[in-house]
Amino acid sequence: MLITCPYCGPRDVSEYSYQGDGNRTRPDPASTDQEAWNAYVYDRLNPRGEHHEIWQHSGGCRAHLKVTRNTLTHVISSVGFARDAGHRKSDGHRKTGAEA
Amino acid sequence: MSPRRAVSGGRIDRLRTIRFTFDGHSYTGHAGDTLASALLANGVTLFGRSFKYHRPRGVLTAGVEEPNALVTVLSGAVREPNIPATMLEVYDGLIAESQNRFPSLEYDVGAINQLGGKLLGAGFYYKTFMGPVIGPLKGTRFWMFCEHFIRRAAGLGRAGTEREPSRYERMNAFCDVLVVGAGPAGLMAAKAAADKGVRVILADLDANPGGSANWSDETIDGMAAADWAAETVRELKARENVRMLPRTTVWGYYDNNTLAALERVADHKLAPAKGEPRHRQWTIRTGAVVLATGALERPLVFPGNDRPGVMLASAVERYVNQYGVLPGRKFAIFTNNDSAYRAALALKKAGGEIAAIVDLREKISPAAREIAGKVGGAHHTGHAVIDTEGGKQLTGIKVQRFDDRTGVLSDDPRNIPADCLLISGGWSPTIHLASQAGLNPVWSDELQAFLPPQATQNWVGAGGFNGGFTTAGALAEGHAAGLKAAGAPAAAIELPAVDDDGLDPKPAPVLEIKAKGKAFVDHQHDVTADDVRLAHQEGFVSVEHLKRYTTLGMATDQGKSSNVPGLAIMADALGKQIPEVGTTRFRPPFAPVSVGSLAAERYGDIRPDRLTPMHDWHLENGATMYGAGLWHRPMIYALPGETVEQAYVRETKTVREGVGLVDVSTLGKIAVQGPDAGEFLDRVYTNMFSTLAVGKARYGLMLREDGLVLDDGTTWRLGQHDFLMTTTTANAGKVMQHLEYLLDVVWPELKVQLTSVTDQWAGAAIAGPKSRDVLAACLTGTKADNETLPFMGIVRGEIDGAPVMICRLSFSGELAYEVYCGAGHGTHVWEALMKAGKPFGIVPYGLEALGTMRIEKGHVTGAEIDGRTTARDLHLDWMLSKKKPFVGSAMMDREGLVGEGRLQLVGIVPLNNRPVNGGAHIVEELYEDGPRDSIGHVTAMCYSPTLGKYIALALVKDGKSRRGTRAFVSDPLRKRFGPVEIVSHHFYDPEGNRMHG
Numbered sequence A: 001m002l003i004t005c006p007y008c009g010p011r012d013v014s015e016y017s018y019q020g021d022g023n024r025t026r027p028d029p030a031s032t033d034q035e036a037w038n039a040y041v042y043d044r045l046n047p048r049g050e051h052h053e054i055w056q057h058s059g060g061c062r063a064h065l066k067v068t069r070n071t072l073t074h075v076i077s078s079v080g081f082a083r084d085a086g087h088r089k090s091d092g093h094r095k096t097g098a099e100a
Numbered sequence B: 001m002s003p004r005r006a007v008s009g010g011r012i013d014r015l016r017t018i019r020f021t022f023d024g025h026s027y028t029g030h031a032g033d034t035l036a037s038a039l040l041a042n043g044v045t046l047f048g049r050s051f052k053y054h055r056p057r058g059v060l061t062a063g064v065e066e067p068n069a070l071v072t073v074l075s076g077a078v079r080e081p082n083i084p085a086t087m088l089e090v091y092d093g094l095i096a097e098s099q100n101r102f103p104s105l106e107y108d109v110g111a112i113n114q115l116g117g118k119l120l121g122a123g124f125y126y127k128t129f130m131g132p133v134i135g136p137l138k139g140t141r142f143w144m145f146c147e148h149f150i151r152r153a154a155g156l157g158r159a160g161t162e163r164e165p166s167r168y169e170r171m172n173a174f175c176d177v178l179v180v181g182a183g184p185a186g187l188m189a190a191k192a193a194a195d196k197g198v199r200v201i202l203a204d205l206d207a208n209p210g211g212s213a214n215w216s217d218e219t220i221d222g223m224a225a226a227d228w229a230a231e232t233v234r235e236l237k238a239r240e241n242v243r244m245l246p247r248t249t250v251w252g253y254y255d256n257n258t259l260a261a262l263e264r265v266a267d268h269k270l271a272p273a274k275g276e277p278r279h280r281q282w283t284i285r286t287g288a289v290v291l292a293t294g295a296l297e298r299p300l301v302f303p304g305n306d307r308p309g310v311m312l313a314s315a316v317e318r319y320v321n322q323y324g325v326l327p328g329r330k331f332a333i334f335t336n337n338d339s340a341y342r343a344a345l346a347l348k349k350a351g352g353e354i355a356a357i358v359d360l361r362e363k364i365s366p367a368a369r370e371i372a373g374k375v376g377g378a379h380h381t382g383h384a385v386i387d388t389e390g391g392k393q394l395t396g397i398k399v400q401r402f403d404d405r406t407g408v409l410s411d412d413p414r415n416i417p418a419d420c421l422l423i424s425g426g427w428s429p430t431i432h433l434a435s436q437a438g439l440n441p442v443w444s445d446e447l448q449a450f451l452p453p454q455a456t457q458n459w460v461g462a463g464g465f466n467g468g469f470t471t472a473g474a475l476a477e478g479h480a481a482g483l484k485a486a487g488a489p490a491a492a493i494e495l496p497a498v499d500d501d502g503l504d505p506k507p508a509p510v511l512e513i514k515a516k517g518k519a520f521v522d523h524q525h526d527v528t529a530d531d532v533r534l535a536h537q538e539g540f541v542s543v544e545h546l547k548r549y550t551t552l553g554m555a556t557d558q559g560k561s562s563n564v565p566g567l568a569i570m571a572d573a574l575g576k577q578i579p580e581v582g583t584t585r586f587r588p589p590f591a592p593v594s595v596g597s598l599a600a601e602r603y604g605d606i607r608p609d610r611l612t613p614m615h616d617w618h619l620e621n622g623a624t625m626y627g628a629g630l631w632h633r634p635m636i637y638a639l640p641g642e643t644v645e646q647a648y649v650r651e652t653k654t655v656r657e658g659v660g661l662v663d664v665s666t667l668g669k670i671a672v673q674g675p676d677a678g679e680f681l682d683r684v685y686t687n688m689f690s691t692l693a694v695g696k697a698r699y700g701l702m703l704r705e706d707g708l709v710l711d712d713g714t715t716w717r718l719g720q721h722d723f724l725m726t727t728t729t730a731n732a733g734k735v736m737q738h739l740e741y742l743l744d745v746v747w748p749e750l751k752v753q754l755t756s757v758t759d760q761w762a763g764a765a766i767a768g769p770k771s772r773d774v775l776a777a778c779l780t781g782t783k784a785d786n787e788t789l790p791f792m793g794i795v796r797g798e799i800d801g802a803p804v805m806i807c808r809l810s811f812s813g814e815l816a817y818e819v820y821c822g823a824g825h826g827t828h829v830w831e832a833l834m835k836a837g838k839p840f841g842i843v844p845y846g847l848e849a850l851g852t853m854r855i856e857k858g859h860v861t862g863a864e865i866d867g868r869t870t871a872r873d874l875h876l877d878w879m880l881s882k883k884k885p886f887v888g889s890a891m892m893d894r895e896g897l898v899g900e901g902r903l904q905l906v907g908i909v910p911l912n913n914r915p916v917n918g919g920a921h922i923v924e925e926l927y928e929d930g931p932r933d934s935i936g937h938v939t940a941m942c943y944s945p946t947l948g949k950y951i952a953l954a955l956v957k958d959g960k961s962r963r964g965t966r967a968f969v970s971d972p973l974r975k976r977f978g979p980v981e982i983v984s985h986h987f988y989d990p991e992g993n994r995m996h997g
């Protein structure tokens, strides 16, 4: 299987490590909603067909990629940086150093 | 001259004689022979005993699909079992053995299983080893006892126990066109593609490319087909853009046109040449693939079809034409199609006597009728073979009138003497690779075979693979496929001329003759036609279930010759058509693959090692090294005559009373830098780091998202935006990945950069009451007194001219410092510290002493941070900040992670002062009837020289409340039982006065 890293180009799957279901959204860090945390930590989609997955280019640039892959045919229809996809609820209660 | 070698003919080198041994007997063959052809030439017909019934078996085929003639090759004490004799090239000094027989092939005790034939039918193992549910043996272990013997009798070759010394290699290759199979179609395809200037790889199973050209009797372009093939191969070899891979099985077709291939580099030699691997595992990435894998002939299913001397017609044709071997004297032929007539012609030409041709079809082609007339012998159309005769060798066949539309046998059977029976049930295209890169195969009624599926990857087929069985067709299709794969437009050329023999490859739709006796479908797994029917009677409808229940097609040959006949019988039983019953998908590997070639350089002497900068010093100074993952770390530095325990006890004592030095370079080190570094650490650690002063370090604890402990370590603040994080040796990679994920995926807005610097820093921990004095003696540029360098303080300075960074922290519980320097200065600084420490009696110490001191202190490591423990379980809840959320904070107080019943960290003191082992259970009582009711387990133990007794750490249910109580250690594996006292895990200096002093 080849994954086309936006930085490095098409590379063999052995250069990547799977980092889980890309459909998960991390709750707000301060959230105490156990259902939401439980879903984030344990619930995984297991679709037959198109799936969003996070892969790290661990043997390359180490970026995390959001990969849309068909679990039936292994056809990869899109690859982008995971950081652009939004996998967290806004972290409202603290300011980052850049803003402070 | 060997008894069965034809006087002339064949493509073996008759001038080169090869000497080899089979079952202890010496034989000779010629260069170009396989073990099968050489043994047949010597008159050997018995090659092995069958899997279940120990029936005598000969050789059925001449190629990779061989189910019967599997042998074990011996080389020294190393045994390589289950090698098809048809694929093993003979070499001087080859030693091979038959398999699955005791005490010898001729007299086999296990053949008694034949008498118990009824017992060993389909599903035998499933039925039997559930155990009888009624009767006197109900619920007894009698069947378990029997199983041992039956299993031993029913098996394939036996693997050796010696370490395999061969070297294996992995190789990557890239090309535009990969051609699989170098028969006429493949050769033409490779040539057409190569002519277009693209990079071509041509892989073939055999030593000599040519495929069917090597054993057909045809002419191509006015020369013998084999000469045409040799000429074409010579031409291709001269091209710079063509790589030939002979003796190579392309066994897997993966995504993105990536194919796996095994090259048998040295299996045809007594020993590989210097530097040569035994096998080479290829990963080939290609633009397009030409599948020119040909077709495999199928046996017919009838009683006695497994007797030695019964062979595929095409195999006999190959033995005659390629190897110059006549595998019998008097030949009979049994077929459902025309192709077997070609073999009759070859036999006749080589001087064989044709006793009879039995064709189950009433009507046959004129071409076939003409050949039958030419070769002589009786010609029985509309007849079938209903049984064979003979013991370990065929002596005759029984023939009866047969209606190929109704399957009804009639008239009286007649006997025909023959010592070799050629059978042909038609041909199945070798679509295994296509099936891995395509949809479902397509059934052809006309050919009674599955044709290649619609492609889901970029491949194109040619020749027999497509279901065409003429050489002229193969040449034309090969040429077109080569052009297409190379991306060139179709173009007609004048193709090499081939004589057309006019034979019709379409078989009659009959694969089984139903008569009395064992008729084998899967020879290798001893599955009979009745077994398939029995499975149907017992309710198995799905072909996938049928396979698993009968084990049809599940042996090392993966049902290459049994798949279609098996389906035909199943379809017949179900009253359905074959395509309705379905086929099973072919999965990789196409043929068995050596495990060594998959491991290749990752096994044995070329496994990577991680060495610390001071590695050589450790070796030169008597360290016993210890493997920790890929790292090598000193375990002890034993003095002459010391045991391991004596060495670590001495080292520990010296540290506690004086000073010692330990290599900590293996700790994971991550530079966490950027304006948001402090905020980031606050989120990933359970405690605060943004408030840490520059020039100070802090012990930190990390949880996983699920609230369990991930890792611990100290993190040093080197500057406002610059932290150096340390992790445990084992978790360095895991922690890095965890942090990178959070930063990249969850909090990309944080301005933080992570860099692994594990290998950039060498680290040495100097520990003991005299450690400050040693530093004072060699450190320049800074002082090391308590004011300049307080507990958890950091200074920079120089040791013997090398810049160092020193943090005062302690794992041992003594006054201690970690000295970091650039990896290149590691040994230099280490030696300077040893020299400065000499007047103070410094010793180097290893992991055992380090471990002893951490147990005495009650510090946790990977044995306690085992992925199941929480911070509270380890009494680290004081590190859980209540002022901020952190990774794991939302999940750590879930039901089940808090409250009663948790395993908690405790200290253990054996009251009999005997050692206990890690993994031993803790129980409240020792019961007479055996160990039970564990309340926890020991995680680490040592002899504590400080306390003068054995101590251990353990995780015990509600351990904290059990402090001061008694329990027992129960270690039935090592037979160690005894009373213990549960105590606090802080055995030594619980207030930490020594390290703060």
Ligand SMILES: [Zn+2]
Binding pocket: A005, A006, A007, A008, A009, A057, A060, A061, A062, A063
């Ligand atoms: Zn990349």
